[in-house]
Amino acid sequence: GVPQRGNQEILQLRRELLNPTLSVSYREPLKIVRSEGIWLYDQQGQAYMDMVNNVCHVGHCHPRVVAAGQAQMAQLNTNTRYLHDNIVEYALRLTATLPKPLSVVFLTNSGTEANDLALRLARAHTKARGVVVVDHAYHGHSPSMVELSPYKFNGKGGEGRAPHVGVVAMPDTYRGLFGEGPDAGRQYGQLLAPAMAGLHQRGVETAAFYCESLLGCGGQIVLPQGYLAQAYADVRAAGGVCLADEVQVGFGRAGEHFWAFQCQDVVPDIVTLGKPIGNGHPIGAVVTTPDIAASFITGMEYFNTFGGNPVSCAIALAVLDVIAEEQLQANAQCVGNFLMDGLRDLQQRHECIGEVRGRGLFIGAELVSERGARTPDRQKAKDVVEAMKDRHILLSTEGPDDNVLKIKPPIVFSQANAEEFLDKLDTVLSAERP
Ligand code: PMP
Numbered sequence: 070g071v072p073q074r075g076n077q078e079i080l081q082l083r084r085e086l087l088n089p090t091l092s093v094s095y096r097e098p099l100k101i102v103r104s105e106g107i108w109l110y111d112q113q114g115q116a117y118m119d120m121v122n123n124v125c126h127v128g129h130c131h132p133r134v135v136a137a138g139q140a141q142m143a144q145l146n147t148n149t150r151y152l153h154d155n156i157v158e159y160a161l162r163l164t165a166t167l168p169k170p171l172s173v174v175f176l177t178n179s180g181t182e183a184n185d186l187a188l189r190l191a192r193a194h195t196k197a198r199g200v201v202v203v204d205h206a207y208h209g210h211s212p213s214m215v216e217l218s219p220y221k222f223n224g225k226g227g228e229g230r231a232p233h234v235g236v237v238a239m240p241d242t243y244r245g246l247f248g249e250g251p252d253a254g255r256q257y258g259q260l261l262a263p264a265m266a267g268l269h270q271r272g273v274e275t276a277a278f279y280c281e282s283l284l285g286c287g288g289q290i291v292l293p294q295g296y297l298a299q300a301y302a303d304v305r306a307a308g309g310v311c312l313a314d315e316v317q318v319g320f321g322r323a324g325e326h327f328w329a330f331q332c333q334d335v336v337p338d339i340v341t342l343g344k345p346i347g348n349g350h351p352i353g354a355v356v357t358t359p360d361i362a363a364s365f366i367t368g369m370e371y372f373n374t375f376g377g378n379p380v381s382c383a384i385a386l387a388v389l390d391v392i393a394e395e396q397l398q399a400n401a402q403c404v405g406n407f408l409m410d411g412l413r414d415l416q417q418r419h420e421c422i423g424e425v426r427g428r429g430l431f432i433g434a435e436l437v438s439e440r441g442a443r444t445p446d447r448q449k450a451k452d453v454v455e456a457m458k459d460r461h462i463l464l465s466t467e468g469p470d471d472n473v474l475k476i477k478p479p480i481v482f483s484q485a486n487a488e489e490f491l492d493k494l495d496t497v498l499s500a501e502r503p
Pocket of ligand 1: 179180181182184207208209210281285314316317343344
C-alpha cells in the first residue's frame with residue numbers, strides 16, 4: 070500500500086512537489102483518512118462533523134453510490150462515441166427535473182468545464198462576446214472563467230477586469246446599495262442594463278449573464294425576490310442569454326426547490342452543474358434549450374474524452390436515486406429551517422451575529438463587531454471556525470470580508486446533528502475569546 074506519513078512530512082512533500090499556491094484548511098491541518106455520511110475521520114479515528122462539503126451531497130461514501138461506481142468500473146468504461154444506456158438514461162432523468170425548454174445535456178468533468186462550454190454555447194447562439202457577472206462571483210479556474218470571476222480577477226494575483234466583462238453589484242440586502250425593501254430585487258436587477266451599455270460603449274455586445282442561484286463566494290447571499298426576473302428580462306431584451314450556475318447549490322440543497330433558480334420563479338437559458346452531481350466523482354453538466362444547442366452546430370465537434378462516460382453516469386444516476394429515495398430535498402428544507410431558526414435564537418443572545426440567511430442547507434451567518442454599524446468581523450469568524458474545529462465541527466468562512474460562517478453540509482444532515490452544532494456554537498460564542 071501507500072506509505073503512511075506524518076502530517077509534517079506530508080506538508081513538507083506538498084511544499085516540494087505540489088502546486089505551490091495550494092493552501093490547507095485550519096491552523097493545524099487535518100489528515101483525513103476515512104469518511105461516512107457527514108463524518109470525517111482522522112488517522113487516530115477521531116470523528117469530525119463536516120458542515121462544509123457540498124460535494125459529498127448525499128453523504129460521504131454513500132454505499133449505493135460507491136456500489137454503482139464499483140460495478141460499472143468492473144464492467145466497462147469508454148468514451149461517448151459508443152452507444153451506452155447509462156448516458157441516455159441519465160439525460161432523461163436529469164432533464165425530467167428541469168423546466169421543459171432545458172432539455173439538451175452536455176456532460177463534462179467539472180464545474181469549470183461546464184461554465185467554459187456554456188460560454189461557447191452562448192457565444193455561438195448570440196454571435197456576441199461580452200459577459201456580465203455579479204461582483205465577487207467565482208465561476209471556475211480556467212483562463213476564460215478566471216476572467217468571469219471577480220473573486221479571482223479582483224483578488225490577489227488577479228489582473229483586473231477584462232474588456233469583454235461587465236460586473237454588477239451583488240444583490241446583498243444586508244450591506245448593498247438598496248437596503249432590504251420589497252423593491253430591492255427589481256432595483257438590483259436594473260443594474261444589468263447599465264452594465265450592458267458599458268460593454269456596448271467598448272464595442273462589445275452581451276452574449277450572456279452568469280449568475281449563481283445563491284451566491285457562494287459572495288457570502289451565502291440569497292437573491293432578493295424579483296432579482297432574476299428583472300435581470301433576465303433586460304439581458305434577453307439586449308440579445309443575451311441567461312445562465313444559472315448551480316454548481317454549488319443544485320440537486321435539492323435549496324430545499325424548497327430542486328434547483329435554486331426556481332426560488333426566483335425564472336427559467337434560465339443555460340444551467341451549469343457540478344460538485345454534488347457525482348457525490349465527489351468528477352462530473353459536470355450543461356443543460357440548455359434545443360435552440361441554443363442547435364446554434365452550436367457549426368461543423369466543429371464537441372468531444373470530451375471522459376465526459377459522460379458509463380462510470381460517471383452510473384454514479385450520477387445513483388445520486389439522483391438516493392436524493393429521491395431518501396427524500397433529501399425535503400430533509401434539506403426541514404433541517405435547514407431548523408438550523409436557521411436555531412441560529413436566529415443564538416443571534417438574540419450573541420451580539421456578533423449580524424445576520425442569518427440561507428435556503429435549505431445553504432446557510433450563512435454574518436459575524437460583525439458592531440451590530441448597528443454592521444462592521445464585518447473577519448477575525449471573529451476565523452476564531453470561531455478554529456474553536457469549532459477544536460470541538461470537532463468543520464466550518465469555513467466566506468464573503469468579500471471573509472466574515473460569513475459558511476454552512477453547507479451533505480444534505481443527509483439531521484436535526485440531531487444541527488442540535489449538536491448549535492450547542493457547540495453557543496458555547497464557543499459564549500466564551501470570552503473563542
Ligand atoms: N461555479 C461555482 C459557483 C463554484 O462554486 C465552482 C467551484 N467552487 C465552480 C463553478 C467551478 O467548479 P470546479 O471546481 O468543479 O471546476
